[in-house]
Amino acid sequence: MIHIKEIGRFCEEDTEGFILNDASMENIQPVFLRVIDKVVKEYRLHLKEELHSIYIRGSVPRGLGIEGVSDLDTIAVTNKCMQELDVDWVEKTEGDMDYRFPQINGVEFSFYYIEDILQTETFAMIPFMIKTHSVCVHGEDIKGQLPNYKADITLGNEHLVNIGDQIRRAKEDLDGNEDLEDIEDCCVWIMKIIVRAGLALVIEEEQVYTRDLYPAFQLFSRHYPEKESDMKQALEYALNPVDDPDELLSFLNEMGEWMIHESEKWLHVYNPGKIKHLKI
Numbered sequence: 286m287i288h289i290k291e292i293g294r295f296c297e298e299d300t301e302g303f304i305l306n307d308a309s310m311e312n313i314q315p316v317f318l319r320v321i322d323k324v325v326k327e328y329r330l331h332l333k334e335e336l337h338s339i340y341i342r343g344s345v346p347r348g349l350g351i352e353g354v355s356d357l358d359t360i361a362v363t364n365k366c367m368q369e370l371d372v373d374w375v376e377k378t379e380g381d382m383d384y385r386f387p388q389i390n391g392v393e394f395s396f397y398y399i400e401d402i403l404q405t406e407t408f409a410m411i412p413f414m415i416k417t418h419s420v421c422v423h424g425e426d427i428k429g430q431l432p433n434y435k436a437d438i439t440l441g442n443e444h445l446v447n448i449g450d451q452i453r454r455a456k457e458d459l460d461g462n463e464d465l466e467d468i469e470d471c472c473v474w475i476m477k478i479i480v481r482a483g484l485a486l487v488i489e490e491e492q493v494y495t496r497d498l499y500p501a502f503q504l505f506s507r508h509y510p511e512k513e514s515d516m517k518q519a520l521e522y523a524l525n526p527v528d529d530p531d532e533l534l535s536f537l538n539e540m541g542e543w544m545i546h547e548s549e550k551w552l553h554v555y556n557p558g559k560i561k562h563l564k565i
Contacts, residue, residue: 292349293497296417296436303433304494308420312348313341320357320386325423327382328361328394331374337362337399338424346420349497356391360411360419362427366398405432408439418496436494438555444478444485445548446556451478452541456534465528472526472533479519479544483509486547489555498523515540 297305313321321341328339340360344350363370375394382392402412416431434440455475462468480498483505488494490508495501502520506513519540527533 291499291503293495293499293501295493295495295500298436301433302435302492304417304436306417306419306428307348308342308346308418310346310420310422313346313420314348314350314352316352316388317345317350317355317357320382320389320392321422323382323386324357324359324392324394327374327378328359329423331371332361332363335363335365335370336424337364338427339422340415340419341422342414342419343496347418352388354390356393357389358393359395360415361394361396362399362402362415362424363396364399366401367396370396372396399427402427403430408443410443413440413443436488436492438489440494441485441488441551442556444482445551448478448482448548449545451475452537452545455541456537459530459533459537462530468528468530468533469526472522472528475533475537475541476519476523476526479540480505480516480523482544482548483516483519486551512540512543515543 297307299305324341325339328336338361340362341357342360343358344355345357349355372394379392379394383389386392397411402409402415405412412431413434416428417434421428452475455471458471459468462471477498480501481496484495484501487504487508491504493504498520502516505516509516518536522533522536
């Protein structure tokens with residue numbers, strides 16, 4: 286069982302308020318380096334000339350990785366769109382790496398076409414993650430071609446505009462599900478979304494941002510003390526997922542519905558044209 290710890294931090298900003306990237310190779314703990322080397326080899330082996338560059342994102346390159354607890358999130362920037370890539374190897378490779386490297390709690394391979402990433406007229410999460418939370422471990426680093434980002438309502442909108450659809454999808458995945466591993470995966474996924482959405486609700490007032498769950502929970506609770514225990518439960522589920530779909534559905538029917546209602550209120554103020562996407 287993983288105990289809730291006061292770890293994580295808000296993103297640093299420059300003098301103009303732009304989020305600074307604190308991911309670097311120097312921050313990666315040695316225990317994770319062999320896994321990263323294997324990731325690079327697998328991408329290169331299977332993608333060959335279709336591979337442009339590889340990034341590691343999340344807690345590991347920011348020096349916050351916990352051995353045996355943290356997962357390894359990777360991004361392959363490709364020279365072809367996803368539909369033109371052969372990715373049949375991914376599921377087996379992820380499973381093999383999970384078995385071979387107990388120092389990580391899973392590895393995720395993902396693929397994004399470079400032309401899509403560089404289309405930054407509208408906000409998208411992957412360019413944001415590359416710019417602010419990732420380190421390039423192979424190929425040409427494209428961070429310099431991406432815009433700077435601030436902790437503002439644009440980020441808040443990204444976390445809140447689809448939360449109704451995400452909670453509905455989680456409910457559908459959980460309803461009648463007997464695959465215990467799949468239930469736990471769904472639990473972690475949706476609870477991380479809820480905790481980060483809690484931060485998004487107060488991002489305009491606070492003008493800070495983090496992907497880390499504990500500081501997001503803490504800041505949300507300062508503004509919504511009456512929901513602190515519910516958000517702490519979401520944080521607990523994210524760290525220690527349960528495989529009881531009824532328990533999770535009960536939580537989503539209460540706290541999930543509250544999050545949707547609060548998100549609707551937020552969007553009415555900051556992005557009224559998108560409110561229709563929340564309805565479930």
